[in-house]
Every structure is written in structure tokens, then in C-alpha cells.
Amino acid sequence: MNLIQEAKEQLASLVHAAYQACVSAGTLADAAPYPVVEIPKDRSFGDFSTTFAMQAARALKLSPKAIADAVVTHLQLDNSFFTNASVVGAGFINVRLADVWYDRVLAAVMALNTNYGRINVGNGQKVMVEFVSANPTGPMTIGNARGGVLGDTLAAVLDMAGYTVSREFYLNDAGNQVEVFGQSLEARYMQHLQGEEAVIFPEDGYHGEYMKTLAADFAAQEGDKFLSVPSEQRREALIAFGLPRNIAQMKTDLSRYAITFDTWFAESTLHQSGYVQETIDLLTERGHTYELDGALWFKASAFGCEKDDVLRKSNGFYTYYAVDIAYHRNKFFTRGFDTCIDILGADHHGHTLRFKAGMAALGLAPDKLRFVLMQLVRLLRDGDVVKMSKRTGKSITLSDLLDEIPCDAARFFFNMRQPDSHLDFDMGLALREDSENPVYYIQYAHARITTMLTLLAGENASATGDAQRPAALLTHELERALLRQLALLPEEIRLAARDYEPSRINAYLLELANAFHRFYNAVRLKGAEPDVLRARMDLCAAVKTVLKNGLTVLGITAPDAM
């Protein structure tokens, strides 16, 4: 159910038919393309518009105006969604929506209720969204916070659009950074028991305070018994202690953030099962690798990359790149996803071509693997840049942020912009409880409707009008605007899913809330004629439903009172 698309298709088909009539009548030549229909930016022109006359001008060797005039005389709008066709400006053919269409909108929202907005462009195709995938070597960052909301809401949007969606967290629990984690933790453990000077902290180690806490907790549990064992054994024990702790913390933080993953995929399993080895062997069998200086190289340059890359280092270990090729091979070829989307920070954009090259070498169509790159976040407090947490003196983590900002506000703010644009997150604004805070503004509209409907519940008992034809009673321009806005949700879902831009839903809800508040101030329900009252109450109930459905996609609550 997408009444915007239905209307566009109907108008295109009606204009096409009118054009065919002109061809039959001999007034126009038979050479024009199929009409393109759009919604004018400036609503005063009309509700829908077609640029058919301009599109056809060259082929028909006539002025757009002449073509439009000819087509309009044959345009048959009876029993359609439209009325009032007119030719304006250079040759735009504009129409207004008729009551039938408005009736259908309200009926659709009321009938579909919580399913209103759901469409089926996905046809159940399996899509994976992989996001956050933070290293389990430390706390999650503000960047993870943005990536988390982006991935989670994109997944929700795709679900609404009819895809079968899976959310995955890729756990980097193997490889070099885990080694460094072990070395760092080992140094902190020994320093904890023997003093700062006992060992030198590794140059490129993890310097965060949390490493000291982790080491102290380990010492509290195990005492000094790991001082006397070989270093390798000590590190192993520390990693076995530290990683699960960090992972548990990440899960806690994410659940505070209302994010749940379907799968946590551990990198280590790819090593243990020999899948990495098998994948690299496969690339070699296909002739995409060569040996040089003791390392195994992938011919990435044969797949559009600038240069080749190392898969297996001369020390025998695989690079992250090799593991990632194996991981993505697993997503597509072992688990059978049709499309895989990776949410990445913009600082990783250099990887996208390489990843695609790896998949191409395995025989996968390049557009199956998609990347959403997000720019970094700048934290502000009432306009000033915030670098460090006041409490800890260190950089602000996701957990710090959630101590201060409610989940609803954080989720909304991190998804307010397109992924590609730099994001300013103003913590002062996120806490405000007025119309300047967009979350409040939207939630307030929902709460306002709830109280109002409760208050008016007893007043429409004597309504006698035709409930199937409410548009005849909802004639105010602000009521019409509200109905058009309601009709837009399925279309917004379609576009957000098509372009991987879930922030469209935030913008959409702001506009819907705005349309409602304007209506509320200009049109009163209380005291209206019973039939009108009932129609307006239905309209308000529909707005409430759509607000709630939209907020649900964003993972934000729709409170009945605030």
C-alpha cells in the first residue's frame, strides 16, 4: 500500500492515454516517451505534476505548451484520484488530488494500523546489515554510537520495506589487536602488582584507564599467581579474562541503547575452522595470487584497485584483509545473503574498493556488497566543542553519553543527518524539553493526541454522517496537508530503503509533527458538529498511528503522556 506511488502511476497512465488519444485524433505525432510524474516542490502549483510536454517537445517538434494544451483536452480524470488539470508555465500539467484519494489515505491508515508503512519492495530477499563491530579491546566510542543507530535503523527500514533482515556484529577476537591487548594488559597487571617501573608499557599498546581497571580486577581475582608463569601463558589468561568482560560490557551498553544483534560473529571461528586458509587457497586456485618477498599477494589491481595487497605476511600470519575476504565469502556463499551492507566510518573508505575486489575475485557481482560510509561526529555542549568527559577526563564513550542523554534523544540525534554529512551532536540540545529538541517535538505531538482523544472520547456518540467519506468533512487546507503527509510514510520507507538513508524518517516525522501542531492550533475539535468531530478524531488517531509507526522504525518510544 503506497498511495503516493499509486497516484503517480495512475496519473502517468492517464496522461499517456490522453496523449494516445491525441495521436489517434491526428493532433500529435506518435513519438513521445512515457510520462514522468512528480510532486511539485511548491504545492501551490498542484498536488502532482507531469513534465511530459517538456520531455516530448524535441521528439514531437512542438513547443511544450502546445503539447500540454493538446494533452489536457483529452485528459479524462473521471473516477480517478485527480481533479482540476491545468497547464502552467513552460508546459507543466498540474492536477489536484480528489476526495476519493484522501478517503483512501485515512482508510488505509485505520485498516492497516501498526502495519501501515510496511511495503514489499524487498520480496523477502535476505539482507545483512553489519554494524558497530567495535574492537573488544576497549569501550565503545561516539563513532560506534552513530554507526549503531545508523545500522539499526537502516535494518528496521529494510525490514519495513519487505526484506528479511539480519543484524550482525563482527567480533574481532583474533589477530594483531588482540595480541596488543594481551601485551598491554600484561604490562598493567605487572605494574599493578610490582609498581609502575616494573615493566615498560608497550609503545603502541592500549593506553586507556580501563586497561588498569581490568588488570586490577584480574589481580583481585587471581592474585599474583600469574607473575611466575611464562609470559605467553600469562597473556593467554589475561585475554581469556579481559575479552569476555569487554564483550559483556558492549552488550550491556548496546542494550541500553536499544540495539540487539541477531548474530555476534567471531573472527576466531574463521581461523579455527580453516575457512581463511580455504578462502585464500580458492583465490590461489583461481590464479588471483602470487608470492613475493616471502608474502602471498592478491592481484587487487586486476579488479580495479590501485595496487596489490598482501594476504599472508612473510611471518605466516594472515592480514586483516585476507580474513575479511573470508568473512564476506562466508556471508554470501556459506550463509546465502543476497545483499550485505557494511556500515563503516569514513576513515575506512579506502577499504571499500579492496573488499569489492576480493568479492569479485570470488565471482560475486560487485553490487551485492554495499557500504554505507558515515562521517565522524563532533560532540558539542550548547555550541562548544566537547573533547573530554568531565567525569573521567578521558574521551567520551558511548556509556558516558548514555549516562547523560536519554536513549530516545541519542537515537534521534545520531540519525538526524545523512550518513555522508558531518554530524554535530549537541548534548545541551538533546536534553532540552521544548520544541527546539526535535525528539520532544515529535513525542509531544503523540502525547498531545492521546490526551485529546481521551478527553473527547464521549463526545461523538451522535455522529450520523458517512464514515466512509471523511474527506468531505476534512476540507481545511491544514487537514488536507496532514492527510497528504500521512500518505507519504510508505513512500518514505521505499526511498529510505532504496538509498540507504534512514534519516529520511526523522525528517519525515518532524514534518508530520509540524503539520499536526499547525492543524491543532488552527482547527478545533471540541465543539465541532458531531460528523466533523468524528472525522477529525479519526484524522488525529491516524496521525497518532503514523507517528508511532515511524518512531518504532527509529527505535524511539511514543509516549502517551510526558
Added chain:
RNA sequence: GCGUUCGUAGCUCAAAGGAUAGAGCGUUUGCCUCCGACGCAAAAGGCUGUGGGUUCGAGUCCCACCGAGCGUACCA
């Protein structure tokens, strides 16, 4: 250098290749004896970084330049 993302109102950002480039903030001024003022209404602000090109039509597509971020490891 090469690659990549991005330059739109004072600020933060919108604009399926369409008509007079729109919102919010900030500034100024109004609206509650009335369903929630956590709200609404009105005013002001622009050579869309620069120069070409494609098109009936370009903020949008192509090319060059200027400026910013990021990448360009046998790190992940």
C-alpha cells in the same frame, strides 16, 4: 602525487534533473477566560566555492581549478 567524500542564508542542515533554492537556530514581533504554550503565526536573510560543458531545463550529471576532511602499512 594518486584515490575518495564534501563545499548551499551568520550557524546547523534540506531540496527523484524541473517552476520564485527551502526548514530550524539566532535576531525582531504577535497568539492561552479556548482540546496540553513541551505549542502556533509573522518579518529579515542567497551570484548554491570558481570557470567551462551536457540538457528544453543543473544546487543536482560531466570536465578543470580553489578549499576542507579522510585514505594511500607484510596495523586492524
